[in-house]
Amino acid sequence: MPTTTDKYEGMVAETITIPGQDGDMIHAYYARPTGPGPFPGVVWLHHFPGWDEWSKEVTRKLAYHGYAAIAPDLYCRVDHGAPEDVAVKIRGMGGVPDPQVVGDAAGARDFLRSQANASGKVGVIGTCSGGRHAVLAASCSQGFDAVVDLWGGGVVMKPEDLNEMRPVSPVDYTKDLSCPILGLFGNDDRAPTPEQVNVHEAALKEHGKNYEFHRYDGAGHGFFYYDRPQAYRAEQAVDGWKKVLDFFGRTLGS
Amino acid sequence: MCANIVEKAGIAGSGKGLAGWFNLTEASVSYDHPFHVDIEHALNIDFVNPAAGLGERVSVELTLESARALSVALLAALKRAEAYERS
Numbered sequence: 001m002p003t004t005t006d007k008y009e010g011m012v013a014e015t016i017t018i019p020g021q022d023g024d025m026i027h028a029y030y031a032r033p034t035g036p037g038p039f040p041g042v043v044w045l046h047h048f049p050g051w052d053e054w055s056k057e058v059t060r061k062l063a064y065h066g067y068a069a070i071a072p073d074l075y076c077r078v079d080h081g082a083p084e085d086v087a088v089k090i091r092g093m094g095g096v097p098d099p100q101v102v103g104d105a106a107g108a109r110d111f112l113r114s115q116a117n118a119s120g121k122v123g124v125i126g127t128c129s130g131g132r133h134a135v136l137a138a139s140c141s142q143g144f145d146a147v148v149d150l151w152g153g154g155v156v157m158k159p160e161d162l163n164e165m166r167p168v169s170p171v172d173y174t175k176d177l178s179c180p181i182l183g184l185f186g187n188d189d190r191a192p193t194p195e196q197v198n199v200h201e202a203a204l205k206e207h208g209k210n211y212e213f214h215r216y217d218g219a220g221h222g223f224f225y226y227d228r229p230q231a232y233r234a235e236q237a238v239d240g241w242k243k244v245l246d247f248f249g250r251t252l253g254s
Numbered sequence: 255m256c257a258n259i260v261e262k263a264g265i266a267g268s269g270k271g272l273a274g275w276f277n278l279t280e281a282s283v284s285y286d287h288p289f290h291v292d293i294e295h296a297l298n299i300d301f302v303n304p305a306a307g308l309g310e311r312v313s314v315e316l317t318l319e320s321a322r323a324l325s326v327a328l329l330a331a332l333k334r335a336e337a338y339e340r341s
Contacts (some may be wrong), residue, residue, distance in 0.1 A: 048256070048287055081308035084289045088300050089308060092282040094260055128256055128287070153256025161258055190294075191256035221256070221294050222287075230292045 010034035011063050013056075018072065018111045021103020026076040027051075028108055031060045032068035037117030040252035043108040043144075044071040045101070045126035045133040048091070050083035051075060054227065055130075065245055066254040068115065072108045074101055074133070095129070095165045098136055105137035109144060121145045121252040123179075125244070128153060128222060132170060138181065139173035146251035148244055149183040151221055153191030156199045174203040180210040182247040184240045186219030186233075214243060257295055259285040269301045269312035276310045279303045288315035297321035 003009050013031035020026040029051070033039060042062050046055035051073040062069035074096055075086050090096060109122045123146035126134040131152025138147035149155065157169035181204065185197050192200070197213065204211040216223065216239075222231040224240060248254065261283045269278045278301050288296035296315040303310045316324065 049289060079308055085308040085311060087289075088282070088302070088311060088313065089304070091260060091284055091286060091298075092262065092280070092300065092302065092304075095258075132256075154258060166258075228292060231294065 011060065013060050013063065018070075018107055020072060020076075020107040021100045024077060026104060026107075027073040028111070029056045029059055029071045029073075030069075031056075031063035032115075033063055033066055035117070037068075037115075038119035039066060039068045039115075039117055040119045040145075040248070040254060041109070041112030041115075041122040042067045042069045042248065042252070043105055043112065043122065043124040043137070044069055045105060045124065045130035045137065046071055046074060047126065047128035047130045048087060050087035050090070052083040052087075054225070065248075067248065067252070068112050068118065070108045070112055072104045074104055093165075094163065097165050098133075098167065099140075101133045102137050102140045105133065106141040106143065109141075119253060123147065123248055123252050125150065127151060127224065131155075135177075135181070136170045136173065138179055139170065139177045142176075142178050144179050146179050146248060147177075147181045148247060149181060150224065150240075150244075151185050151189055151192065153189075153221070155192060156196040171200050171203050174200075174209065175207045177204070177207070177209050180247075180251050181212070182243065183211065183213040184243060185213065185215050186221060186223050186236070187215050187217050188220035191221060212243075212247065214240075216240070256287070257285050265301070269310075271310050271312055273309060276306055277303055278312075279305070291315040291317070293317060 016030045017025050018028045044059050055071050059069040059071045075090050112122050124134045124137050124144050125148035127150040131149040132154045134147050135149050138144045155170045216236040219233040219236045223233040224237045226232045263281045265281050267278045268275050282300040284298045299314050301312040
């Protein structure tokens with residue numbers, strides 16, 4: 001948690017290189033509080049617009065709140081340039097392969113856990129496609145202690161939408177989810193729709209998973225994004241961040 | 255990538271990007287979150303030349319109504335152009 005005004009606080013935030021899926025070396029943005037710790041960790045999986053300013057900003061926000069936070073560049077293998085130029089290339093490719101993202105998330109988690117001042121607890125979180133990826137990572141790679149799905153679209157997929165990049169609907173991995181999950185959704189969202197959120201919730205219930213879903217009226221997709229005026233909902237975003245930090249506090253400590 | 259709607263077409267022509275004109279080889283048409291226009295999803299068209307690098311890109315982000323109007327205009331002009339070429 002943030003310290004009182006009389007205390008020194010510090011943070012280091014920088015680009016580093018870590019091993020991802022198959023040992024591939026990928027870039028990651030790593031923001032962590034200074035000090036002996038022990039610090040819990042959080043892996044932030046960026047959204048479709050790429051490894052962008054917002055993704056790095058929220059990584060620093062988590063560091064401010066006492067977490068060693070890391071955002072791997074999930075598009076690192078493909079190209080480098082302005083984040084949206086890279087994202088356009090990724091979009092043309094149909095995205096990045098799900099198993100590769102899971103491997104990159106696991107690599108980031110293992111990096112955090114290996115640090116001398118790590119508490120050993122590591123969560124995973126993401127918005128939009130990153131929320132979907134977070135659910136996948138926490139289901140397909142054992143070893144996360146908490147997962148937060150912020151309006152991840154495509155957690156519940158139609159059979160006709162499955163493809164080489166996304167071969168399995170993430171909801172079908174629910175039985176393998178090995179940690180508590182928090183989900184925040186806007187009731188006006190269409191990816192995921194409230195009906196898809198219902199399907200996901202039913203699967204979590206069926207498999208006896210520890211979950212908390214919160215659904216906001218008057219909000220659609222991306223209601224944390226203050227730089228997207230049509231999407232941003234201040235009241236819901238403020239409450240949502242409180243829920244995220246409270247959840248990580250309970251599951252990871254801080 | 256939440257809507258997961260992408261169509262691609264091989265094309266030939268030129269586009270004018272930040273660094274000037276360049277050869278186009280591909281168009282990617284998607285319905286996805288836009289970068290700039292302030293709507294949740296847009297009909298995006300990215301004219302690119304992958305071999306020329308990331309910066310060689312001309313992109314538009316359209317509302318569905320605009321995309322429909324553009325497609326009607328495109329097909330109408332195409333029909334007249336093909337008739338012209340046959341004459």
